[in-house]
Structures are given as structure tokens and as C-alpha cells.
Amino acid sequence: MLENPISSIIAAIVVVLSLAILGYFAWKTLIISDFFEKGINLYQAKDYKGAEAAFRKVISLNSSNDVVRLFLGDVLNQQGQIEEATELFREVIHRSPKNADAYLRLANVLIQQEQTEEAQTNLQQAKDLFQKQRQLEKAKKISNLLDRINSKSSEL
The missing domain is CATH 1.25.40.10 (Tetratricopeptide repeat domain)
Structure with a gap:
């Protein structure tokens, strides 16, 4: 029994879209984590202006x-x-x-x-x-x- 080619194409599109969305969220999480860590390091170094900028960036990405x-x-x-x-x-x-x-x-x-x-x-x-x-x-x-x-x- 042969599968419907349209069903296979739709399934492939759904898988590709799901992977793209997962990739986007993983990338966004990594970016947020980097800015957060940078903010913490700058705060500990008493670079408050730099820390402020980093924390504001995190909030803009994850409100x-x-x-x-x-x-x-x-x-x-x-x-x-x-x-x-x-x-x-x-x-x-x-x-x-x-x-x-x-x-x-x-x-x-x-x-x-x-x-x-x-x-x-x-x-x-x-x-x-x-x-x-x-x-x-x-x-x-x-x-x-x-x-x-x-x-x-x-x-x-």
C-alpha cells in the first residue's frame, strides 16, 4: 500500500517547521543566558552601567x-x-x-x-x-x- 505523497510532504513540512521553531527558542535561550551572565559579571565588577545595559537587554528578550x-x-x-x-x-x-x-x-x-x-x-x-x-x-x-x-x- 502506497502512502499519499501529499501526506508525506505535509508531514515533512511539519517536522521541518517544528525543528526550526525549536532551534529558534534554543538560540534565543542561549542569547538570553549570555546577556544575563554578562550582566552578573559586570555587576560583580561594579560596572553598573554595563550591567544595566545587559539586564535591560535580557528583559527586552524575555519580559x-x-x-x-x-x-x-x-x-x-x-x-x-x-x-x-x-x-x-x-x-x-x-x-x-x-x-x-x-x-x-x-x-x-x-x-x-x-x-x-x-x-x-x-x-x-x-x-x-x-x-x-x-x-x-x-x-x-x-x-x-x-x-x-x-x-x-x-x-x-
């Missing part, structure tokens, strides 16, 4: 990556762009309300802006999330920090 947004916020904070860093951290919290690191980073910039009450709220949220995630050491450190902030507040 759903919240980890990169956190790193970009850190870079912006290091460059004194606290308002933009604050907005990035708030955006991550809005997109991913269970991201404890976002609350922690937001609390850090709020402390820099002397917004102690809001910082404490975010620290408490981070602590609660770390406890739920069974990251008890991090939760304990935040609890100690909250105790120190509260004792300084009561001294004033």
Missing part, C-alpha cells in the same frame, strides 16, 4: 523574567536611581506577590529613603514568605533586623 528585574533594581540602586529601583521592585511584587526577595529589596530602598514604616511592612512580608518557604535562617535574620529597627524607633 517575564522577574529575577533579572531584581538584579536591574539592584544596579539602579547602586547608581543612585532609587525611584526607578523602587518601581521595579514594586512591579515584581505586583507580578509575583510570593517573591520574598522583592519585598526584601524594596524594604532596603525604603530604608534608604527613610520610609521606615513601609520598610518594616515589607520586611515583615518577606519574613512571613521565607517562613512559608521554610527558609528559616533568612526569616530569623529579618526578624532580628525588625527587632533592631523597632528598638531604635522606641529610643526616639
